[in-house]
Amino acid sequence: MAVGATYPRGFRAAGATAGIKASGRPDIALVAAERPVPAAAVFARSRTAAPPIAVSRRAIADGQAQAVLVQSGNANAATGARGVADAERMARTAAQAIGAAADDVLVASTGVIGVPLPMDLVVAGIDVAAAALAPDGGAHAAEAILTTDRGPKTAQRDAGAARVGGMAKGAGMIRPDLGTMIAVVTTDAQLAPEQADRILREAVDRTFNRITVDGCASTSDMVALLASGDAGPADEAAVAEAVAGVCEDLALMIVRDGEGARRIAHWRLSGAATDADARTLAYAVAEGQLVRCALHGGDPNWGRIVAALGAAGPAVDPDRISIAIGGIELCRDGVAVEVADAAALDRAAALDVVEADIAVGDGPGAWAVWGSDLSGAYVELNAEYTS
Numbered sequence: 001m002a003v004g005a006t007y008p009r010g011f012r013a014a015g016a017t018a019g020i021k022a023s024g025r026p027d028i029a030l031v032a033a034e035r036p037v038p039a040a041a042v043f044a045r046s047r048t049a050a051p052p053i054a055v056s057r058r059a060i061a062d063g064q065a066q067a068v069l070v071q072s073g074n075a076n077a078a079t080g081a082r083g084v085a086d087a088e089r090m091a092r093t094a095a096q097a098i099g100a101a102a103d104d105v106l107v108a109s110t111g112v113i114g115v116p117l118p119m120d121l122v123v124a125g126i127d128v129a130a131a132a133l134a135p136d137g138g139a140h141a142a143e144a145i146l147t148t149d150r151g152p153k154t155a156q157r158d159a160g161a162a163r164v165g166g167m168a169k170g171a172g173m174i175r176p177d178l179g180t181m182i183a184v185v186t187t188d189a190q191l192a193p194e195q196a197d198r199i200l201r202e203a204v205d206r207t208f209n210r211i212t213v214d215g216c217a218s219t220s221d222m223v224a225l226l227a228s229g230d231a232g233p234a235d236e237a238a239v240a241e242a243v244a245g246v247c248e249d250l251a252l253m254i255v256r257d258g259e260g261a262r263r264i265a266h267w268r269l270s271g272a273a274t275d276a277d278a279r280t281l282a283y284a285v286a287e288g289q290l291v292r293c294a295l296h297g298g299d300p301n302w303g304r305i306v307a308a309l310g311a312a313g314p315a316v317d318p319d320r321i322s323i324a325i326g327g328i329e330l331c332r333d334g335v336a337v338e339v340a341d342a343a344a345l346d347r348a349a350a351l352d353v354v355e356a357d358i359a360v361g362d363g364p365g366a367w368a369v370w371g372s373d374l375s376g377a378y379v380e381l382n383a384e385y386t387s
Contacts, residue, residue: 004154005031006138007165008188010228013137015144018125020073020111020118026144028125030094031167031184032067032133033228036104039065040197042204044221050077050113055087056106056222063193066104068184068224069094069126070145072169076109076117077219086117093123097130108182108222110169111147142167145182150257155249159242162189162234168250170213170257183208183223183250185243189234191227199240200225207247212286213258213372223247251370258372265295265354265371272365277314279367281360284312286371296373298350302330305358322359325349 006013013031020027041060043053059065069090076083091105109117132140142152146169156165170181191199204223225243255264267286272278285291288308294301302323309316323331326348330337339345348354 002136002138003156004138004142004165004167005184005186006135007156008163008186008228008230010034010037010188010230011186011226012133012135013141014129014132014134015137015140015142016125016129016132018121018128020071020121020125025146026140027071027073028122028129029070029072029141029144030067030126030129030133031141031186031226032098032100033226036064036066036100037226037228038063038191038193038196039224039226040193040200041106041222041224042201044218046217046219046221048078048219050075050109050219051079051083052076052087052090052107052109053220053222054084055091056108059091059103059106060224063197064104065106065224065226066100067094067098068106068108068226070108070110070182070184071117071122072109072145072147073111074109074115074117075111075113075220077113079114079116082116086119086122089119090122090126093126094130097127098133106222106224108220110145110182110220113219138165138167145169153250153253153257155246155253157242157245159187159189159234159238162187162231162239162242164189164239164242164246166246166250168254170254181208181218181221181254183247185223185225185246186228187225187239187243188228188231189239190229190232191236191239195236196225196227199236199243202240203244203247206244207251210368211251211255211370212283213255213261255370255372258378261372261378262296262375263298263352263354263373265356265373266368267356267358267371268368269358269360270366271320271359271361271363272314273363274365275367276365278365280314281309281312281316282367282369284308285358286369289374292371292374295354296375298346300325300330300345300349306331309358309360316360320359320361324357326351326355
């Protein structure tokens with residue numbers, strides 16, 4: 001069954017086990033078009049971005065790509081000149097295996113930072129993946145890109161006669177900055193490179209750039225969009241909406257899969273002086289450790305939210321703050337509101353998805369962020385990540 005990145009026509013995918021992960025799980029994923037196609041990508045703006053990011057930035061500069069290669073289990077980050085050479089070799093190996101040019105292959109790596117790649121294993125795994133490419137290989141590729149994820153993440157939407165599909169990975173070290181985590185989105189709509197770039201950036205701004213798990217930005221984030229054109233011309237607005245829909249589905253899967261997460265929250269902030277201020281304030285709440293602890297426990301402790309707002313940076317008038325959980329008002333103009341139905345409030349705070357509205361005044365600035373809670377399991381997992 002064609003799912004995820006192979007749901008649109010004109011793409012094949014595969015996953016392979018190269019032996020990079022000690023667990024023995026699949027660790028090489030390849031998604032390929034039949035020829036170079038219009039493409040776009042966004043990348044982490046981290047100043048310590050991994051070598052594959054630099055290699056892929058160069059590759060996408062001409063607005064086209066034929067394949068995306070993702071290797072999991074090792075981030076190939078903080079690996080210096082060797083890391084760059086290894087990323088370039090990955091691209092060349094995949095290109096040779098599928099009959100493409102090396103600069104038409106985007107590469108991404110995810111996993112432990114600071115460890116050189118075992119290139120003999122990687123090269124052999126790429127050859128296995130290339131030989132296994134199939135139109136129904138989307139599920140296998142989605143499995144092969146995982147690290148601490150609890151399961152694969154795929155999504156697909158229709159845009160008239162055109163199709164859009166995608167896969168993503170991410171559960172921890174999630175704090176968007178232009179692009180986030182690793183995601184591959186495909187469509188069979190006929191697009192020009194500039195259309196693909198515009199559609200992708202707008203979708204990322206609406207979706208991946210509005211989530212957080214732990215406030216920790218990665219060295220290896222990339223979101224790519226490839227358009228095979230096999231469905232012919234399509235309405236750009238319809239395709240854009242479908243791409244945004246796939247990105248939103250994948251983004252919310254990442255938040256729900258936050259390492260050790262029990263529940264997530266949709267933090268909607270309004271009334272700030274500007275959208276930029278609202279964004280800063282919303283993330284300060286969503287990423288506040290004490291706020292996340294309260295979320296984990298289903299505790300409607302709005303005082304934690306007030307504290308996070310005050311320390312965020314933008315000017316906030318404490319006498320203008322209002323907070324509601326699940327539509328139940330807890331704080332108005334900076335002071336507590338008597339809750340008539342405490343049981344209803346407890347239920348709203350303990351839902352799998354908590355809806356929270358925060359107003360800080362009557363300014364035009366607004367932002368919304370999806371965020372995960374903070375659990376003991378998150379601490380345990382990350383305390384032992386390399387051991």
